[in-house]
Amino acid sequence: MTTRVGVTVGERLLPLGVTLLAVLVLWYAGTLWLNGPQAAEMLNRAGTDWGAMDFARRAFTMPRPLLPTPDQILVELHKSVTGYPLTNVRNLLYHAGVTAGAALTGLGLGVLLGIVLAAGIVHVKVLEHSLLPWVIASQTIPILAIAPMVVVILGNAGLTGLMPKALICMYLCFFPITVGMVKGLRAADPLWLDLMRTYSAGAATTFWKLRTPASLPYLFASLKVSVAISVVGAIVAELPTGGQAGIGTRLLSGSYYGQTIQIWSALVMAALLSMALIGVVRVAETVVVRQAGAR
Amino acid sequence: MSGPVLAQAAGGKAAPARPVRRPSPAGMLPVVAGLAALALFLPIGQRGAEGAAVTWLGHPMALLFLLGAALCVGTGRSAVTPMRSAVMELAAVLLAWALPFHLLGEGFDLGRAWGMWLFLVAATVLLWRVLAVFSAVPGALRSAVVPGLFGLGLLAGWEVVVRGFSVPFILLPAPSAILATTAAQAPVLWADFYQTVVKSVLRGYLIGCGAGFAVAILADRVPFLARGLLPLGNVASAIPIVGIAPIMVMWFGFDWQSKAAVIVVMTFFPMLINTLAGLAASERIQIDLMRSYAAGYWRTLALLRLPNALPFLYNGLKINSTLALIGAIVAEFFGTPVVGMGFRISTEVARMNLDIVWATIVVAALTGSLFYGGLALLERATTAWHPSMRRR
Numbered sequence: 150m151t152t153r154v155g156v157t158v159g160e161r162l163l164p165l166g167v168t169l170l171a172v173l174v175l176w177y178a179g180t181l182w183l184n185g186p187q188a189a190e191m192l193n194r195a196g197t198d199w200g201a202m203d204f205a206r207r208a209f210t211m212p213r214p215l216l217p218t219p220d221q222i223l224v225e226l227h228k229s230v231t232g233y234p235l236t237n238v239r240n241l242l243y244h245a246g247v248t249a250g251a252a253l254t255g256l257g258l259g260v261l262l263g264i265v266l267a268a269g270i271v272h273v274k275v276l277e278h279s280l281l282p283w284v285i286a287s288q289t290i291p292i293l294a295i296a297p298m299v300v301v302i303l304g305n306a307g308l309t310g311l312m313p314k315a316l317i318c319m320y321l322c323f324f325p326i327t328v329g330m331v332k333g334l335r336a337a338d339p340l341w342l343d344l345m346r347t348y349s350a351g352a353a354t355t356f357w358k359l360r361t362p363a364s365l366p367y368l369f370a371s372l373k374v375s376v377a378i379s380v381v382g383a384i385v386a387e388l389p390t391g392g393q394a395g396i397g398t399r400l401l402s403g404s405y406y407g408q409t410i411q412i413w414s415a416l417v418m419a420a421l422l423s424m425a426l427i428g429v430v431r432v433a434e435t436v437v438v439r440q441a442g443a444r
Numbered sequence: 445m446s447g448p449v450l451a452q453a454a455g456g457k458a459a460p461a462r463p464v465r466r467p468s469p470a471g472m473l474p475v476v477a478g479l480a481a482l483a484l485f486l487p488i489g490q491r492g493a494e495g496a497a498v499t500w501l502g503h504p505m506a507l508l509f510l511l512g513a514a515l516c517v518g519t520g521r522s523a524v525t526p527m528r529s530a531v532m533e534l535a536a537v538l539l540a541w542a543l544p545f546h547l548l549g550e551g552f553d554l555g556r557a558w559g560m561w562l563f564l565v566a567a568t569v570l571l572w573r574v575l576a577v578f579s580a581v582p583g584a585l586r587s588a589v590v591p592g593l594f595g596l597g598l599l600a601g602w603e604v605v606v607r608g609f610s611v612p613f614i615l616l617p618a619p620s621a622i623l624a625t626t627a628a629q630a631p632v633l634w635a636d637f638y639q640t641v642v643k644s645v646l647r648g649y650l651i652g653c654g655a656g657f658a659v660a661i662l663a664d665r666v667p668f669l670a671r672g673l674l675p676l677g678n679v680a681s682a683i684p685i686v687g688i689a690p691i692m693v694m695w696f697g698f699d700w701q702s703k704a705a706v707i708v709v710m711t712f713f714p715m716l717i718n719t720l721a722g723l724a725a726s727e728r729i730q731i732d733l734m735r736s737y738a739a740g741y742w743r744t745l746a747l748l749r750l751p752n753a754l755p756f757l758y759n760g761l762k763i764n765s766t767l768a769l770i771g772a773i774v775a776e777f778f779g780t781p782v783v784g785m786g787f788r789i790s791t792e793v794a795r796m797n798l799d800i801v802w803a804t805i806v807v808a809a810l811t812g813s814l815f816y817g818g819l820a821l822l823e824r825a826t827t828a829w830h831p832s833m834r835r836r
């Protein structure tokens with residue numbers, strides 16, 4: 150046992166720890182370097198003599214630093230998460246909730262569209278040759294760049310709030326799902342397909358009883374990719390809506406008012422949200438795949 | 445990959461016992477005829493928005509289109525091969541789809557022209573039949589003509605629906621209107637393209653992919669570094685890196701440097717991960733062979749491991765091509781000199797000049813597709829020998 154633990158620590162944790170430590174050291178050094186001129190100017194203006202320690206303390210505690218220190222970001226995160234009730238616009242969790250709502254709605258729609266398209270492509274030969282090339286081509290378009298316009302256009306059509314964002318997420322999500330599911334629905338062993346045929350099972354029965362369970366691992370692999378993309382889509386879609394809620398709005402207002410700490414804490418929150426959602430998918434995967442009888 | 449194998453295995457064995465039930469193309473023809481016959485009793489348009497409804501019999505030209513299409517289908521029925529009849533039917537589809545354009549040209553209002561729309565539905569079903577015949581033939585017909593016709597059909601449908609129902613310009617302009625704006629605004633679009641693509645995207649892409657590649661080689665030499673960086677890379681693929689755009693704009697100013705910086709950060713990790721995966725793709729026995737030839741690390745890298753890693757490298761480059769465009773355009777939302785595709789989109793949307801926005805999107809879509817397509821062609825040219833390219 151001890152040797153195995155020793156191997157994991159030596160092979161995995163040690164390199165990761167050293168890398169993280171290096172990132173931290175570089176980060177603080179970068180803070181000194183980037184905030185240095187500003188800090189020196191502030192100290193000079195104060196008039197009193199100052200040494201290296203004063204300088205470092207100043208650079209690490211700037212109110213609007215070019216690069217905030219990790220502890221500043223953590224303090225801001227802690228303050229914004231615990232300092233206000235959950236429904237307050239100053240609570241970052243509230244914004245994360247808004248973004249997560251849009252991202253998950255979009256993901257749901259995208260999964261639905263992706264699975265329907267994949268089922269069509271697998272069963273109808275014409276679709277495979279006519280639709281699939283366009284599904285692939287649709288992803289070479291930088292759709293995120295169109296996000297503000299989609300939001301404005303849908304706003305003109307009377308759709309505001311969650312739906313425009315969710316539609317953008319949907320467009321981003323459906324592609325990995327379609328591609329993954331086309332593979333997954335075809336992943337059933339030819340022997341099993343033949344077995345289904347000997348049972349005189351029709352296309353629908355084969356689809357539900359054989360192809361769908363066989364495609365589950367592919368579905369979850371695609372889902373993990375899609376969740377991450379969906380969060381990005383929701384954040385970018387929030388940029389043009391201006392002044393409402395969501396992580397993207399926090400980013401934009403932070404950039405307007407030079408509130409760097411706010412930007413960084415919103416970024417960290419976005420990363421946490423994304424990782425949490427992927428974690429949920431991972432848990433769902435183990436539960437569902439075990440239920441479906443996979444080894 | 446397993447698709448054809450699977451179809452053969454399943455279809456070949458079981459075909460005699462239980463023929464695969466597909467929607468038979470022949471069964472669709474009565475549907476087409478029925479729809480077209482029903483369409484005969486409905487109006488095909490109004491002269492102007494307030495004018496009286498016009499029927500097929502009241503418009504000799506429309507009748508000619510209908511007769512022509514019917515004649516084509518009829519001739520196709522007596523053709524020797526399914527392919528020839530499909531070609532005749534394709535001519536009928538083209539004739540049928542030309543009718544709404546003719547009517548729109550004469551100033552008809554198609555908002556309540558249910559006969560017209562039903563006729564078009566019949567033509568679309570017929571097109572489906574043609575595509576079914578075409579996609580049974582391997583080769584250029586299947587890989588180029590079928591998706592081409594499908595796309596053309598989508599475009600034509602978009603154009604006819606937008607113009608026929610007079611969809612407001614703010615909601616969705618017709619493709620022809622977008623094309624006209626693209627041509628008229630070419631100088632502005634070119635300036636935006638130059639700023640965004642040539643200045644920001646290309647530089648950021650080259651630096652980001654280059655750095656990812658170089659660090660991957662370094663990590664390959666120093667496994668300790670690889671084990672530290674790989675988990676970070678996996679985390680980085682889960683977090684929305686685009687969000688650093690406002691910070692980069694703050695650090696590097698409004699011009700292309702900040703956009704390139706965003707792209708460098710976005711493209712670094714996908715390239716790193718793909719290169720590392722690619723370098724691991726060579727088999728033990730191949731490496732042992734190189735060792736028995738007394739080849740050193742660099743020679744093994746250049747002659748064996750990098751060529752073997754090419755499919756992975758191209759995968760990273762392709763992923764990054766889209767990421768780079770997105771990064772540049774989104775970063776421009778946060779501040780830019782008064783030129784650039786992201787700037788154009790965000791300001792003109794606010795001023796409701798949606799035609800130039802759509803034209804910018806056309807440019808962005810074309811750029812993205814050409815970038816990706818170019819890489820795909822390059823991949824085909826340089827990795828044609830690789831096992832992953834067989835059977836295509």
